[in-house]
Amino acid sequence: MADANKEYVLVTEYFHPDTASTGQLMTDLAVGLRERGLDMTVLTGQPNYHSGENEKQPRVSTHGGVRVKRIRAPQVRQSSIPRRLFNWGIFTVWMFVVMLLSRTEKEREVIFVSNPPFLPVAMWLVCRIRGWDYTYIVYDLYPDQPVELDYIPEGSIPHRIWDFFNRRSFLAANHIVALGPVMKNRISRNAGPKFDESKVEIIHNWEDEDFIRPKEKAENWFSEEHGLVDQFTILYSGNIGDFHDLETLVEAAAEFENENVGVLIIGEGDNKSNIVSLAEELGIRGETVEFLPYQPWDDLPYSLTSADVSVVTVKEGFEGICVSSKLYTAMAAGDPVLTIAQPDDDESRIVDQFDAGIHVSQGDVEGIVEAIERWRSKPELVEEQGANAREAFEENFTADESIDHYYRMLAE
Known part of the structure; x- marks a missing residue:
């Protein structure tokens, strides 16, 4: 049974009308949880993926009964790695400040996804300062991904620093969502010997069964x-x-x-x-x-x-x-x-x-x-x-x- 005195804040870079897969999934999740009785608010940015949606969205709106608040930060179309890095940095810093200064009269749990890559560390820090619980949804595991892509050397100072703070974000989470058992095992290894792996829930992503149907x-x-x-x-x-x-x-x-x-x-x-x-x-x-x-x-x-x-x-x-x-x-x-x-x-x-x-x-x-x-x-x-x-x-x-x-x- 949902707690009437608790609110849930979903922080995601992508949300409707963005057609990035993360945006579709986070939209379904927020609306679905609202329909099941949770008090949901979404903090997000302006559409900037490959959806072709150039129309700027209102700063405050409602979608499927969910309050949607969009940051005012400048964002550009995600057509290259430098542009993505710009958006990621701006979104993460801006969202940290917004969350740090936000007011609430209810108990709060923050829900965030692992993209942008530095968002989990920022949300861990702000939740630690404000005393909030949080749920960490792992779509991509960092800093493992950039290491495998040779963007940063394994064992380098940036890798060790990033890994140190990401490990802290795992240890302090109320819930962690992994997309499969292999990912769950990797999260447990990364989080270290003090980690309680029972807090990791395996919840698969999904597709709309009515939108995509087999056709001859x-x-x-x-x-x-x-x-x-x-x-x-x-x-x-x-x-x-x-x-x-x-x-x-x-x-x-x-x-x-x-x-x-x-x-x-x-x-x-x-x-x-x-x-x-x-x-x-x-x-x-x-x-x-x-x-x-x-x-x-x-x-x-x-x-x-x-x-x-x-x-x-x-x-x-x-x-x-x-x-x-x-x-x-x-x-x-x-x-x-x-x-x-x-x-x-x-x-x-x-x-x-x-x-x-x-x-x-x-x-x-x-x-x-x-x-x-x-x-x-x-x-x-x-x-x-x-x-x-x-x-x-x-x-x-x-x-x-x-x-x-x-x-x-x-x-x-």
Whole structure:
């Protein structure tokens, strides 16, 4: 039962109408918790992701019954790493000051996600000063991620300082949310021997089961418009970042040149130019491998269900650092999932557990070729694994399932 004398403040860089996956998830979470009886307020910024939303939002508004307050800080479109660093720094400092000076007559619990990367440390410090409880939702584990990407050297002074403060934020949290058991184990290791791992709840991300529904290619206008109906198509849709192993997928696609197989890559990101260049070097861009930009929001139910197989991929070394939100979208689409990840990664475990696709390790070009050939030769396997994916999604990874778990954790 919710406590009438307690308020919950969700701090997130992204919120409706931003279409970043974090923004969608945090919007669902805030509205869902409000509908279940919690007193919710959201502190966020102006839309600045790839949504195309240029219209400035009111400083104070309501969305789905939730109070939404937006900072006045200057923010720019997130089109490069320097721009993201600028936004992250401004948002984190501004939010720290806003929270430090805020007034409340109720008991307060702060809920925040691990993005921007320095936000958890700032929220730990402000909650320590003000005496508030907090819930730390880990979408990406820092400083592990920049270390794996070689942005900062392991064991360097910046790494040790960041790790020290992040460990303090884990130790002092009231609740911590991990996206899978591998991530939970990594959090426990990072937090050190004094950490009580029972405070970590595994709550998966989700997709809207009504927004994304399986569609036959022959009845999907997007498949028809892009010539996907009569070829065996493998789809990747989302951010094309340094932490996604699309190189292995493109190299495998070269083995199907002049065959009725195509790879469609939809999205933008820091690594897109390198993936496009690789396809051009292999002589398969525009033939076996096609590239499209992010699609309009209203077209996503069609673009995400336009292929025969959906791809979820992470960089080697990212086990437990993140769990791709694309996994839940791919399963919602009712397609087999080609998971390019280590066998013990959370994504691979889920796909294996429900027989919802095939997982292949990063760099295993031959493994991807064999998986595609297996699906092509056995249409009944495509249908069976696709049905398994959708069934597992409906039973485990819907918004209601996960938000109910959040509510029980926070209210009870």
